Amino acid sequence: MQRIRYSRYLKSIILLLDLVVIASVFIFFFLNRNQDLIHDRDSWYENSFPLILLISFWILLSGRTKIYNIRRNLTYIIFIERIITHFILFVIGLVLIRKVSNNKFFSSELSWLSLYLFSFIIITKSFIYFGIKYLRSLGINNRNVMFLNENSSTDILKNILKERKDFGYKIFEYHNKKIFKDELQSFWKSNGIHTLFLPLENTFEPHTEDEIFRLAEANKVHISLIPNISQTDLFTYDLGYVQTQPVLNQSKYPLDYYSNYLLKRLFDIIFSVLIIVFICSWLFPLIAIFIKLSSKGPVFFIQKRYGFHEEVFGCLKFRTMVVNAESTTKTTSDNDSRITGIGKFLRKTSLDEMPQFINVLRGEMSVVGPRPHMLVVDNYYKPKIGRYSLRSMVNPGITGLAQANGLRGDSGDVEIEMKKRVLADTFYVRNWSFALDLVIILKTILVVISGDKNAK
Structure with missing residues (x-):
């Protein structure tokens, strides 16, 4: 069963819908202000060129802003950020076109035209975004995938794909541990496999691995390599080119830019x-x-914790435990006898963290960032999880991406949970944006109001 891969057709449909919206708004805007010219053919011909110019500029600009590169795991915040960036550049382009043409093209009330376009584009694209997410959660527009040679890294990804139905991935289990060429090809074709997830650290013999790559290329199966979380060298460099020679450059994170930091x-x-x-x-x-x-x-309660570039600072909290000698060395557990009655409430509502706004004013913390852990916890996990130290590339936060998504407390497998937190924190460091901070703050407020079940 060869599944039709129609993502490129989906992009084309979305682009056409955007162009229909642009043309409709432009025509509505023109007719609303020139009702006496509705039957004037010459006027229609005269204004058709600006409309074609408008559409052409939108399409050309989309290649730079990538608003039609909608990945399955693309968050709504990044999606909206791209649209806003695209639209700002689009309006700047319209202003420049109007100036170069000596105010010949587009109405003098360009701000109203821009407002109409922005409003309708945002509404239309948001409807499409959530519509596609909903359809994928129903099993429509799935991408068929499989895993080979699974390990702890693939288990984390596999669980994510199973939990997030809206990503639209359907996992097909391949139970044969031995790789046979004909059997593997038959499995791919009969299930319409699009992507093969393969751990970068696998136990295949070199010739077997080469054969898998050749088979995948011949059968148009995409291979995605999953690195082990401890392989830090893969995440500290970006691939670049000097003419045709590839080079690895040390990664620069968003908050390394002074304008973002400021x-x-x-x-x-x-x-x-x-x-x-x-x-x-x-x-x-x-x-x-x-x-x-x-x-x-x-x-x-003042506890020493690692901050920016692992500088130790005194993290302020309301005291939630009876005074005890293990407060700096032992993490909390279920029904911890050290926690007081008011302490349970403060932890449940995260109000015990409120004094940390003083740390923020002192420049030791940020409102949003990776949550600082006890020194003993950091020292334990740092050698175990390679990207752990990447958390210290930004100021620690009162709240963070991991906490806003429920990744806190010591429930379940602690080491697996910590790896998930580190993945969330490293994502935040590498993909920081002001809009992302605002969303994390909003989600945190909702968690505080409803109460966090993982808080201890």
Whole structure:
């Protein structure tokens, strides 16, 4: 059963829908302001050229902004970011075209035309985005995939694909551990396999691995290599070219650019000042009273943690435990007897983290970033998980991508859970954006309101 691969047709349909929206808005805009010219053929001919110019510029620009490269795991935030970037460049282009043509093309009320276009494009593309996600969750537009020579790295990916039905991957199990050419080809053809996931660290003999790659190429099966999370060398360099010679350049992350760092730092300061003035000013005294009533000891708990570039700083928290000698060496567990009554509430609602806005103002932390762990936890996992140290390339955060998605606490297999957190944190470091920070903050607020079941 050879599955028809129609992603390119889907992109073409989406592009055509966008062009229909652009043309419809342009025509509506023209007719709304020139009702007396509706039956004037010459006027229609005169305005057809600007419309063709508009459409051509949109298509050419899409090659740069990649708004039609919609990967199955593309998040809505990155999707919207691309549209906004595309649209800003598009409007700048329209202004330049209008200036170069001595105001001949497009209406003088260009801002209204841009607003109409932006509104309808956002609505249309959001409807398409969520529509495709919904159809894929129903099993429509699936991509058939398989795994070979599975290990812990492939298990993590496999679980993600099973949980996220909206990604649209259908996994076919290949149970024969021995690789036979005819049997493998028959399996691919009968199941319409599109992608073969193969661990980079596999146990195949070199000649067997070469044969798999040759077979995949002959059968138009894509191969995706899954690196082991401990292989740090694959994530610290980007492939580049000097003329035709490939070279590996050390990766530069978004927050390495000063403009991005400055934007994030300014937001941290403004957001923290607002929180401290309008919330902490009255909330801190109340929490302090309850902590003092619950047990003897200080209101605040200061714990040494690693910050930016692994510099140690004092992380502020409300004390949620009775004073004990193991507070800096032993992590919490289910029904931990050290946690006080008010402490359970503070942990459940994440209110115990509120004093860390002071750390943010001091520049030791950020509102959003990888959550800082106890020093003993960092020292334990650093040699076990290769990309662990990448978390320290940015300031630690009061909340983070992992926490906003429920990856916290010590439930289940602790080491597997920690690997998932590290994957989320490294994704954040490599893909930071201001919009991503805003979404994480919004999701965190919703988690705090509803209560985090993984909080301990």
